[in-house]
Amino acid sequence: MIPRVPASVDQDKIISVHGLKFVYDGGVQALAGLNLDVRRGDYLAIVGGNGSGKTTLAKNLNGLLRPTSGSVIINGTSTSELTVAELAKVIGYAFQNPDHQLFCSSVVEEVRFGPLNLGYSEAEVAKKTELSIEAMDLSAVKDQPPFSLTLGERRRVSIASVMAMDPQVFILDEPTTGLDARETDDLMDSIDRLNLDGHTVVLITHDMKLVAKHAKRVVVMSEGRIVLDSDPGGVFTDLELLLRSKLVPPPVSQLAHRLSSLGVPREVLSPEELVFHLMSGRGARR
Amino acid sequence: MRALDLQDVRFKHRGSDHWALDGVSLQVEKGEFVTLLGSNGSGKSTICMLSNGLIPHALPGDLQGKTEIFGFDVKEHSVAEFSTKVGMVFQEPESQLFCMSVEEEVAFGPENLAVPREELRERVEWALELVGMKGYNDRSPFSLSGGQKQRVAIAAALSMRPDMLVLDEPAYALDPVGRVELYQVLRQLKEQHGMTVLLAECDSEEAAKYSDKAALMKDGRVISYGTPREVLKDPERLRSLGIIPPQVSEVSALLKERLEGSNFSFISVDEAERSIKEKFTNRKRGREP
Numbered sequence: 001m002i003p004r005v006p007a008s009v010d011q012d013k014i015i016s017v018h019g020l021k022f023v024y025d026g027g028v029q030a031l032a033g034l035n036l037d038v039r040r041g042d043y044l045a046i047v048g049g050n051g052s053g054k055t056t057l058a059k060n061l062n063g064l065l066r067p068t069s070g071s072v073i074i075n076g077t078s079t080s081e082l083t084v085a086e087l088a089k090v091i092g093y094a095f096q097n098p099d100h101q102l103f104c105s106s107v108v109e110e111v112r113f114g115p116l117n118l119g120y121s122e123a124e125v126a127k128k129t130e131l132s133i134e135a136m137d138l139s140a141v142k143d144q145p146p147f148s149l150t151l152g153e154r155r156r157v158s159i160a161s162v163m164a165m166d167p168q169v170f171i172l173d174e175p176t177t178g179l180d181a182r183e184t185d186d187l188m189d190s191i192d193r194l195n196l197d198g199h200t201v202v203l204i205t206h207d208m209k210l211v212a213k214h215a216k217r218v219v220v221m222s223e224g225r226i227v228l229d230s231d232p233g234g235v236f237t238d239l240e241l242l243l244r245s246k247l248v249p250p251p252v253s254q255l256a257h258r259l260s261s262l263g264v265p266r267e268v269l270s271p272e273e274l275v276f277h278l279m280s281g282r283g284a285r286r
Numbered sequence: 287m288r289a290l291d292l293q294d295v296r297f298k299h300r301g302s303d304h305w306a307l308d309g310v311s312l313q314v315e316k317g318e319f320v321t322l323l324g325s326n327g328s329g330k331s332t333i334c335m336l337s338n339g340l341i342p343h344a345l346p347g348d349l350q351g352k353t354e355i356f357g358f359d360v361k362e363h364s365v366a367e368f369s370t371k372v373g374m375v376f377q378e379p380e381s382q383l384f385c386m387s388v389e390e391e392v393a394f395g396p397e398n399l400a401v402p403r404e405e406l407r408e409r410v411e412w413a414l415e416l417v418g419m420k421g422y423n424d425r426s427p428f429s430l431s432g433g434q435k436q437r438v439a440i441a442a443a444l445s446m447r448p449d450m451l452v453l454d455e456p457a458y459a460l461d462p463v464g465r466v467e468l469y470q471v472l473r474q475l476k477e478q479h480g481m482t483v484l485l486a487e488c489d490s491e492e493a494a495k496y497s498d499k500a501a502l503m504k505d506g507r508v509i510s511y512g513t514p515r516e517v518l519k520d521p522e523r524l525r526s527l528g529i530i531p532p533q534v535s536e537v538s539a540l541l542k543e544r545l546e547g548s549n550f551s552f553i554s555v556d557e558a559e560r561s562i563k564e565k566f567t568n569r570k571r572g573r574e575p
Contacts, residue, residue: 049461050432150326178377178458180325180488180528206461209533248462251491251533251555258559262566271536278566279544 012039014090014169014200015061019070022056022224030056032224033070038169038202043195045203045211045232048221049246054204055096057221058171061202063087075168089118092167096174096204098158102146107138107157110146114165128164136160136190152183156190169200176207188214208250212236212269220245233267287357289450289482290314290337295351296506297332297341306332308506309351316449319476319483321493324503325528330486332506334454337484338372339365356449369395373443373451377458379435380428388414388430388438389423395446413441416479417471433464437471444475450482451475457492469496489530494518494553502527519551534558 015038022031030053038044046054059065060072063084072079074090095101104110112129120128133142136156141149146157155175162170172191176184192214195201203215211218211232218235220228222245228235236242236249239257249257256268264277290312297307307329314320322330335341342349343365353360356371376382385391392410401409414420417437422430427438436456443451451472457465473496475481487493493500494514502510502517504527510517518524521531521539537558538550548565552558 050459050464152326178326178455181525181530182325182528184530206465208462209530243463246461246463248466252537254555255534255537255558255562258555259562262563271533271540274537275540275544278541278562 013037013073014040014042014075016073017057017061017070018073020057020060020067020072021069022053022060022065023068024056030224031060034224034226036219036226036229038200040168040200041195041198043201043203043214043216045205045215045218046221047205047208047211047218047235047245047247052221052245053224054221055173056224058093058173058202058204061169061171062091062093064093085118088114088165088167090167091169091171092162092165093171094155094158094162094173094175096177098151098154099147101158101161102154105145107133107142107144107146107149107160110157111138111161111164114161118165125164128166132160132163135163135193137186150183152179152187155179155183155187159187159190163194167199169202170194171202171204173204174206175203176205176210184210208236208247208253212250212253220247222246232269236269237266287316288313288354289316289318289356290484291352291354292333292336293352295336295349295353297336297347297349299345299347302347305506307336310503310507312501312508312511314450314482314484316482317476317480319473319496319498320485321490321497321500322484322486322503323488323490323493323500323524323527323529325488328503328528329506330503331454333503334374334452334484334486336360337450337452338374339363339368340374369448370399370446371449373440373446373448375436375439375443375451375453375456377455379432379439379459382439382442383427383435386426387423388419388425388427388441391427391438392441392445395442399446409445409447410441413444416444416475417441418467431464432459432461433467436460436464436468440468440471448481450484453483453485455486455488457487465492472496488528490514490518490524491530491532494532494535502529514553515551518553 017034017036020031020034023029048054060067063079102110104113111132112125115125115128133139136159138156138160146154175187191201215232218230218232219226228241236253252271252274256264256266256274260266268274292310292312295307295310296305298305322333324330337355339360383391389410392413393406396406396409417440419437427435457468469492472483476483497514500514500517501508518532519535521536524531532553534555535553538552541550542548550561552561
């Protein structure tokens with residue numbers, strides 16, 4: 001469990017979104033009046049089909065996009081009053097495709113770029129750079145050009161370069177796409193650690209197994225709106241809503257549904273839980 | 287004659303001293319649906335690029351061993367010659383879509399073969415229907431969802447009327463429903479049109495459900511080849527190879543461990559439901575007087 005800082009409701013909220021609408025040039029409405037509160041220390045997954053508005057929402061949180069109407073409040077201040085640089089100190093955003101944000105000649109250069117541009121002293125930059133490189137397990141490749149690295153390593157470089165700016169929130173857009181099992185586990189370990197250290201994590205993903213395993217809270221988006229906000233156990237029980245939102249529950253949740261006559265609860269998220277409920281014999285008694 | 291026949295194949299890219307393929311053997315029969323599974327760097331993509339001649343013709347290097355596609359030696363025939371035999375679909379549909387309309391996109395390949403106009407139209411309609419995109423002819427590919435884009439990319443490969451489709455992590459950018467739709471289209475192509483399908487993936491969930499065979503790859507070699515049931519039942523082994531196991535196989539392994547004398551070995555939700563219900567209903571009956 002994440003230790004929650006006990007505080008008044010308002011101080012607890014790091015992100016507060018009210019009636020957010022966003023329309024792209026050309027008239028496509030990507031967000032249709034969305035409300036969302038994110039609390040300090042949350043480990044939130046945003047899920048939904050291609051085109052449901054997940055990435056548009058993320059870019060409204062870090063100021064890359066500004067609301068057409070409605071408001072986005074970060075730490076009590078509206079993003080309309082903050083520059084992208086000011087926001088970058090609070091909200092870190094790692095792009096879906098790491099190659100969209102990598103451009104330096106070595107991993108170290110890449111990671112120091114952010115804090116350097118935020119005006120930190122040379123000593124602070126060096127310290128933040130080193131800590132981020134260590135946290136993302138990149139010490140062995142720190143002098144190599146990012147483009148010589150594997151996709152998994154490039155993803156970690158992109159997160160390290162966000163981390164070096166010391167944000168309170170990490171928004172990670174599809175961080176495990178294209179990674180194999182080992183690379184995914186390594187990366188998710190690092191992300192779990194960020195959350196344990198008290199950072200707020202917002203994970204945008206299509207991978208429901210990942211959501212079941214790591215997130216503490218799940219927001220389902222469909223057509224620019226939030227249609228469900230729940231803990232992971234609750235989210236996979238509403239099959240119809242998921243399907244309408246272009247989502248499919250992970251296989252173990254599907255199996256739990258079908259075994260409800262044996263007393264397996266529908267909220268089961270992992271193979272271990274499912275087996276526990278079967279073995280505890282609760283099922284046999286029903 | 288096989289769709290793909292690789293025997294003891296080695297390949298290294300020009301300028302590299304690493305063997306991307308290091309003694310790989312793989313036989314894909316015509317009409318089979320085969321999934322290549324392995325970690326990044328295990329050689330899956332290299333086999334995909336070899337199976338339509340991109341290797342060694344567009345990506346040169348040192349290629350050794352027997353490499354036959356529908357009986358033709360890949361070294362002796364060009365990518366253009368294989369283009370009517372093998373259709374290729376990459377990870378991100380956007381990297382291969384470039385036309386103003388879906389119809390132009392799907393017509394592009396055969397148009398370049400100087401296929402007559404009437405037949406061109408037939409092929410486009412046929413391909414769009416197969417992937418469930420009939421009626422989208424005039425839409426811009428870029429206005430479509432990720433799943434639809436990937437299906438247009440498949441239609442563009444199909445309009446060349448290939449005998450084999452090769453897909454390198456085609457579900458990469460798709461949402462879960464888009465993923466299901468994609469695999470259903472591929473399975474249907476195999477079943478109704480005898481299409482050979484060769485596909486590379488890191489996650490074995492769909493291989494368990496849709497493929498006839500799965501090949502586990504490690505360090506440029508195939509180390510296991512067989513039906514999904516044969517090669518996907520041991521989740522720990524798959525993890526050690528960097529492959530995401532079918533999630534219910536982990537349930538199977540745990541039950542086997544905890545229930546003495548049981549022999550669970552399921553890899554799909556359907557099978558899991560059947561064998562668990564059978565076992566646990568028997569248990570219940572046995573216990574009651």
